[in-house]
Amino acid sequence: MGRKMWGLIPVFDCSQLLLLCPSQCKPSVRSITTTDAWVDSPQPTMSDQAFVTLATNDNYAKGAMVLGQSLRNHNTTRKLVVLLGPHVADPCRGALHSIFDEVIMVNVMDSGDAANLALMKRPDLGVTITKLHCWTLVQYSKCVFMDADTLVLSNIDELFEREELSAAPDPGWPDCFNSGVFVFRPSNETHKQLLTFCAEKGSFDGGDQGVLNSYFNTWATADISKHLPFIYNLSSIAIYSYLPAFKRYGHDAKVVHFLGKVKPWNYSYDAQRGEVRGHSASPDPCHMHPDYLLQWWQLYATSVLPLLQKVYGDAPFSSGFVDQSSPDKLHEDVREQAKPSPPPSQRVSSEERKQRWEAGQIDYLGDDSFTNIEQKLNSFLK
Numbered sequence: 001m002g003r004k005m006w007g008l009i010p011v012f013d014c015s016q017l018l019l020l021c022p023s024q025c026k027p028s029v030r031s032i033t034t035t036d037a038w039v040d041s042p043q044p045t046m047s048d049q050a051f052v053t054l055a056t057n058d059n060y061a062k063g064a065m066v067l068g069q070s071l072r073n074h075n076t077t078r079k080l081v082v083l084l085g086p087h088v089a090d091p092c093r094g095a096l097h098s099i100f101d102e103v104i105m106v107n108v109m110d111s112g113d114a115a116n117l118a119l120m121k122r123p124d125l126g127v128t129i130t131k132l133h134c135w136t137l138v139q140y141s142k143c144v145f146m147d148a149d150t151l152v153l154s155n156i157d158e159l160f161e162r163e164e165l166s167a168a169p170d171p172g173w174p175d176c177f178n179s180g181v182f183v184f185r186p187s188n189e190t191h192k193q194l195l196t197f198c199a200e201k202g203s204f205d206g207g208d209q210g211v212l213n214s215y216f217n218t219w220a221t222a223d224i225s226k227h228l229p230f231i232y233n234l235s236s237i238a239i240y241s242y243l244p245a246f247k248r249y250g251h252d253a254k255v256v257h258f259l260g261k262v263k264p265w266n267y268s269y270d271a272q273r274g275e276v277r278g279h280s281a282s283p284d285p286c287h288m289h290p291d292y293l294l295q296w297w298q299l300y301a302t303s304v305l306p307l308l309q310k311v312y313g314d315a316p317f318s319s320g321f322v323d324q325s326s327p328d329k330l331h332e333d334v335r336e337q338a339k340p341s342p343p344p345s346q347r348v349s350s351e352e353r354k355q356r357w358e359a360g361q362i363d364y365l366g367d368d369s370f371t372n373i374e375q376k377l378n379s380f381l382k
């Protein structure tokens with residue numbers, strides 16, 4: 001199972017996926033409790049520890065709300081904190097307040113000198129520098145950072161037993177950790193060092209994962225207890241790149257991470273039918289595993305949408321629901337991201353195909369067609 005596996009990342013439609021993946025490995029769609037359930041629960045709070053996430057725009061804010069609510073529904077005893085970039089609309093901020101204990105605005109332009117300096121040297125790393133701000137939450141002794149495109153499937157408070165910097169391997173390069181879920185200790189000193197590092201060395205992948213892997217560069221070899229099991233950061237892409245492992249271990253998943261360009265909020269939801277609808281750049285919702293995607297939308301529909309309706313009142317906002325009067329109409333934010341697919345390819349290298357796949361450009365009728373992938377898979381599964 002080397003890098004060649006990239007060449008056989010399958011493209012399934014729902015029925016094909018279900019054929020390959022027997023029912024016992026499908027995550028069950030759990031019933032969803034409402035906000036009131038946790039408000040009244042007598043859970044003790046470990047007030048010096050927190051789950052932290054980040055929203056840089058209104059879409060990611062929706063993701064953060066679903067994530068926060070999923071942590072509440074699984075009765076976390078820790079505080080919930082969301083960091084907000086300057087582009088999140090006021091009503092969204094209001095809605096976040098009803099799920100999170102702390103909603104913290106981060107404007108790196110006027111935060112500390114070090115952050116400002118780092119940003120001036122590397123304006124391309126604005127979002128990364130915003131994320132690094134989590135190290136300044138020194139009112140907490142230990143935190144778990146989670147990307148806003150993650151969803152919690154069971155209680156994960158045991159993560160606080162781990163030390164900085166604990167994280168799960170990245171499916172694309174397992175000697176790197178994936179920075180979608182990590183345990184850290186807030187410290188102004190570490191924050192300063194990270195910013196200096198960021199300004200001087202930049203990021204080998206253009207994002208926070210590159211910076212953090214270069215800074216915490218002994219993660220791969222020094223201490224196995226800092227390797228979180230993969231079930232704490234199960235990325236959707238891994239399901240398809242190593243399906244037999246997903247069949248064997250997938251039912252233990254505790255956190256799912258919707259990696260890739262198309263996020264759950266880019267799809268739309270038919271509330272009447274309880275179905276997730278496709279996205280024009282990725283027409284088949286199964287790319288993300290349909291059950292996790294459905295769980296995201298169910299949680300959104302039950303617990304997040306009512307909050308948004310309350311804060312927006314009569315003002316229009318993008319609910320993500322299919323417009324019943326014209327069911328084919330996609331929302332603005334979905335149309336914005338739709339890109340025409342590239343012309344049919346000549347033969348391309350495995351590396352090039354990997355890049356195209358990651359960019360959402362999938363050769364459905366050629367190299368990445370289901371028959372090709374099924375043949376390859378069968379040869380492995382024999």
Ligand SMILES: [Mn+2]
Binds near residue numbers: 147149257
């Ligand atoms: Mn992510």
